[in-house]
Amino acid sequence: MFTTIADFAVEWEREAELTERVLSALTDESLQQPIDSERRTLGKLAWHLVTSASFMTSLGLEFEGVPQGAKALETADEIAKEYRRINAALLQAVKTQWGDGSLNETISIMGEEWRNGDSLRFSIMHQAHHRGQMTVLMRQAGLRPPEIYGPTYEAWVDKGMTPLA
Numbered sequence: 052m053f054t055t056i057a058d059f060a061v062e063w064e065r066e067a068e069l070t071e072r073v074l075s076a077l078t079d080e081s082l083q084q085p086i087d088s089e090r091r092t093l094g095k096l097a098w099h100l101v102t103s104a105s106f107m108t109s110l111g112l113e114f115e116g117v118p119q120g121a122k123a124l125e126t127a128d129e130i131a132k133e134y135r136r137i138n139a140a141l142l143q144a145v146k147t148q149w150g151d152g153s154l155n156e157t158i159s160i161m162g163e164e165w166r167n168g169d170s171l172r173f174s175i176m177h178q179a180h181h182r183g184q185m186t187v188l189m190r191q192a193g194l195r196p197p198e199i200y201g202p203t204y205e206a207w208v209d210k211g212m213t214p215l216a
């Protein structure tokens with residue numbers, strides 16, 4: 052869990068930049084790529100990263116989020132822009148509405164007591180989880196995924212090295 056707002060802010064900005072890399076590599080056609088015929092599409096997952104930021108309002112933070120049921124924006128560019136906006140608003144809310152002591156306070160989430168510092172950690176892991184799904188779907192949609200925590204297959208090839216299969 053996070054114990055200082057400063058530590059959270061540094062990591063949040065770094066992780067948000069990674070998510071932006073994924074979102075800005077999407078094309079409008081790729082948004083239709085489904086996990087499976089009955090499952091979510093790449094576009095739905097991208098939009099989920101926008102709407103799920105509203106989870107933070109249940110922690111008492113006030114900022115202009117997007118309600119879970121809101122109609123999804125239709126282009127990759129609009130989704131990426133909205134992600135940037137909401138992320139900045141969220142970070143600003145944490146920095147201005149909470150102090151380090153807030154991170155140790157608990158709030159009931161889905162019937163469990165969560166410390167706010169744990170909720171912030173959860174939000175970062177949640178994004179990473181969906182980014183992982185999205186990079187697989189990007190490949191299925193014929194796109195080149197960006198490097199996230201290390202080189203991609205294509206990045207190894209570009210460097211003239213043998214990629215891990």
Ligand code: NI
Nearest residue numbers: 099103177181
């Ligand atoms: Ni989720």
